[in-house]
Amino acid sequence: xxxxxxxxxxxxxxxxxxxxxxxxxxxxxxxxxxxxxxxxxxxxxxxxxxxxxxxxxxxxxxxxxxxxxxxxxxxxxxxxxxxxxxxxxxxxxxxxxxxxxxxxxxxxxxxxxxxxxxxxxxxxxxxxxxxxxxxxxxxxxxxxxxxxxxxxxxxxxxxxxxxxxxxxxxxxxxxxxxxxxxxxxxxxxxxxxxxxxxxxxxxxxxxxxxxxxxxxxxxxxxxxxxxxx
Amino acid sequence: xxxxxxxxxxxxxxxxxxxxxxxxxxxxxxxxxxxxxxxxxxxxxxxxxxxxxxxxxxxxxxxxxxxxxxxxxxxxxxxxxxxxxxxxxxxxxxxxxxxxxxxxxxxxxxxxxxxxxxxxxxxxxxxxxxxxxxxxxxxxxxxxxxxxxxxxxxxxxxxxxxxxxxxxxxxxxxxxxxxxxxxxxxxxxxxxxxxxxxxxxxxxxxxxxxxxxxxxxxxxxxxxxxxxxxxxxxxxxxxxxxxxxxxxxxxxxxxxxxxxxxxxxxxxxxxxxxxxxxxxxxxxxxxxxxxxxxxxxxxxxxxxxxxxxxxxxxxxxxxxxxxxxxxxxxxxxxxxxxxxxxxxxxxxxxxxxxxxxxxxxxxxxxxxxxxxxxxxxxxxxxxxxxxxxxxxxxxxxxxxxxxxxxxxxxxxxxxxxxxxxxxxxxxxxxxxxxxxxxxxxxxxxxxxxxxxxxxxxxxxxx
Numbered sequence: 163x164x165x166x167x168x169x170x171x172x173x174x175x176x177x178x179x180x181x182x183x184x185x186x187x188x189x190x191x192x193x194x195x196x197x198x199x200x201x202x203x204x205x206x207x208x209x210x211x212x213x214x215x216x217x218x219x220x221x222x223x224x225x226x227x228x229x230x231x232x233x234x235x236x237x238x239x240x241x242x243x244x245x246x247x248x249x250x251x252x253x254x255x256x257x258x259x260x261x262x263x264x265x266x267x268x269x270x271x272x273x274x275x276x277x278x279x280x281x282x283x284x285x286x287x288x289x290x291x292x293x294x295x296x297x298x299x300x301x302x303x304x305x306x307x308x309x310x311x312x313x314x315x316x317x318x319x320x321x322x323x324x325x326x327x328x329x330x331x332x333x334x335x336x337x338x339x340x341x342x343x344x345x346x347x348x349x350x351x352x353x354x355x356x357x358x359x360x361x362x363x364x365x366x367x368x369x370x371x372x373x374x375x376x377x378x379x380x381x382x383x384x385x386x387x388x389x390x391x
Numbered sequence: 392x393x394x395x396x397x398x399x400x401x402x403x404x405x406x407x408x409x410x411x412x413x414x415x416x417x418x419x420x421x422x423x424x425x426x427x428x429x430x431x432x433x434x435x436x437x438x439x440x441x442x443x444x445x446x447x448x449x450x451x452x453x454x455x456x457x458x459x460x461x462x463x464x465x466x467x468x469x470x471x472x473x474x475x476x477x478x479x480x481x482x483x484x485x486x487x488x489x490x491x492x493x494x495x496x497x498x499x500x501x502x503x504x505x506x507x508x509x510x511x512x513x514x515x516x517x518x519x520x521x522x523x524x525x526x527x528x529x530x531x532x533x534x535x536x537x538x539x540x541x542x543x544x545x546x547x548x549x550x551x552x553x554x555x556x557x558x559x560x561x562x563x564x565x566x567x568x569x570x571x572x573x574x575x576x577x578x579x580x581x582x583x584x585x586x587x588x589x590x591x592x593x594x595x596x597x598x599x600x601x602x603x604x605x606x607x608x609x610x611x612x613x614x615x616x617x618x619x620x621x622x623x624x625x626x627x628x629x630x631x632x633x634x635x636x637x638x639x640x641x642x643x644x645x646x647x648x649x650x651x652x653x654x655x656x657x658x659x660x661x662x663x664x665x666x667x668x669x670x671x672x673x674x675x676x677x678x679x680x681x682x683x684x685x686x687x688x689x690x691x692x693x694x695x696x697x698x699x700x701x702x703x704x705x706x707x708x709x710x711x712x713x714x715x716x717x718x719x720x721x722x723x724x725x726x727x728x729x730x731x732x733x734x735x736x737x738x739x740x741x742x743x744x745x746x747x748x749x750x751x752x753x754x755x756x757x758x759x760x761x762x763x764x765x766x767x768x769x770x771x772x773x774x775x776x777x778x779x780x781x782x783x784x785x786x787x788x789x790x791x792x793x794x795x796x797x798x799x800x801x802x803x804x805x806x807x808x809x810x811x812x813x814x815x816x817x818x819x820x821x822x823x824x825x826x827x828x829x830x831x832x833x834x835x836x837x838x839x840x841x842x843x844x845x846x847x848x849x850x851x852x853x
Contacts, residue, residue: 225450382574
């Protein structure tokens with residue numbers, strides 16, 4: 163018999179939980195698991211290894227470890243491009259009372275992301291970075307990296323206020339590119355930097371994520387009148 | 392050691408373990424028949440579910456080059472992600488062809504449970520407005536049954552599956568056997584009330600195959616959000632943990648995984664099916680299973696492919712194709728007509744924390760209804776799915792600390808997208824491509840499908 167997978171009485175794979183100290187998250191997880199296990203009874207077990215058919219995520223690999231590797235090296239950007247990206251991301255999303263883009267390793271994630279994109283995307287990204295330097299040279303006589311934080315902010319700010327305000331806003335076409343070339347380059351970089359920052363663990367925490375995956379049912383609108391305010 | 396499953400003759404062979412195959416296996420094996428359930432993919436366990444893994448733990452945060460390379464078609468559906476792409480077929484191993492001007496996206500899974508693992512879960516009853524549409528508008532023919540014939544079966548399925556929803560007493564959308572509905576947001580209640588007041592149209596909470604209270608041994612939804620990555624409490628309906636589990640529990644059902652069925656074997660003298668031939672997914676060996684009945688539940692196009700590939704001297708055009716119409720009148724939803732806006736006067740207060748309601752709202756069809764009468768430009772109609780929730784505003788203007796604040800201030804958005812009926816059309820069809828085979832040597836499909844004028848008019852109107 164060379165192929166079938168048979169069903170056995172194996173206990174839930176989830177119940178072989180693993181932690182040494184229990185956080186609130188672990189407790190919720192344990193409660194959910196016991197709810198699931200007690201009502202479900204038999205679950206599928208594997209008569210053959212299926213590791214080859216699992217995604218890295220399903221195998222439980224933490225892909226974020228790539229970014230914090232002490233031997234990290236850029237996959238796509240050269241040193242100058244990388245340093246410029248770090249400086250740029252930290253002006254757009256600085257550390258305030260919370261961490262900013264630099265601490266969130268926005269440059270490293272974007273380097274990885276761009277390294278696997280089609281070459282057209284890569285060239286557009288590099289052109290945008292180069293544009294920042296050439297504008298910096300033209301307006302202030304130095305490369306972006308050599309500017310003071312004040313001058314960096316002064317250079318970028320005019321490009322940051324004329325774009326559309328929201329992808330939800332009806333009167334704006336969400337796919338419309340800013341008409342101005344400078345704004346197009348800046349918009350491309352800012353969009354990527356914001357996605358990389360808010361997609362990071364630091365960025366999620368900046369948005370208030372408490373690390374939990376459940377807080378019970380959605381309660382919806384709780385207003386007693388029609389004002390919803 | 393159990394008997395070799397290939398040395399037996401089954402009462403029924405069910406091909407495919409998704410929503411339909413799971414039901415067939417359950418009902419037949421519970422009725423005492425000996426059933427072989429064949430699945431082209433491997434088994435699945437809750438251990439590989441990833442619904443609680445934050446996206447920053449994905450190396451590429453859902454931009455994996457492996458997915459781009461191996462699933463260029465599958466990844467066009469949001470549910471095919473860096474988390475779970477191995478559930479979807481590898482497009483390089485599973486080709487099909489289309490005419491250059493008639494692209495068609497075919498979403499396919501090969502895993503126990505099939506698409507029931509990643510489906511959208513929205514579950515609506517059709518009504519006699521749908522079944523008897525031809526009598527009203529003259530296009531095509533009525534379905535050969537009425538809503539009242541089907542209603543008892545809707546009841547059986549809904550009572551077992553667990554559908555949460557709210558009754559509306561709307562003739563376009565019959566009510567069903569509902570578990571408690573999920574709640575609406577402030578924005579959705581505003582939209583519902585103004586739709587009713589201004590147009591007399593009905594907005595209801597999505598009717599979804601997610602249990603909101605303990606149901607048939609499954610725990611209620613814990614509102615983590617991304618059902619398509621699996622559910623450790625099995626709160627949404629998927630066949631491996633419900634119908635297939637029940638079938639196996641009877642002792643009458645033998646599950647055979649990694650079995651890619653190529654064709655139905657015919658007993659020519661008796662003019663009956665006598666089994667199926669399959670190719671083992673990993674070893675590529677050809678095998679046979681014997682059975683008195685064959686039930687194809689491999690998905691509409693895949694089941695058609697099996698029938699077309701089952702041609703013999705007696706059936707040169709494939710099985711069940713004496714009319715030559717097998718594979719024709721291919722239909723799919725037409726989607727589009729979307730709209731989005733913001734409630735400028737509502738405080739957003741978005742939250743990164745759960746609960747994340749895995750469901751939206753539904754605007755019931757209001758065109759070509761018995762009440763409204765015939766529309767001048769098109770027949771049939773469309774409904775809208777959508778939702779309204781506060782969200783973070785990454786598109787906020789500015790840079791620096793001001794930008795960080797603006798992102799968190801958020802926007803209260805609302806969006807709707809239309810789903811319309813596609814008309815049956817002889818020219819929308821699939822057939823075997825004589826020059827194309829999959830990685831197991833099985834002839835592949837050529838699919839030729841496009842929406843017509845009525846579908847375009849529907850979406851313009853939406």
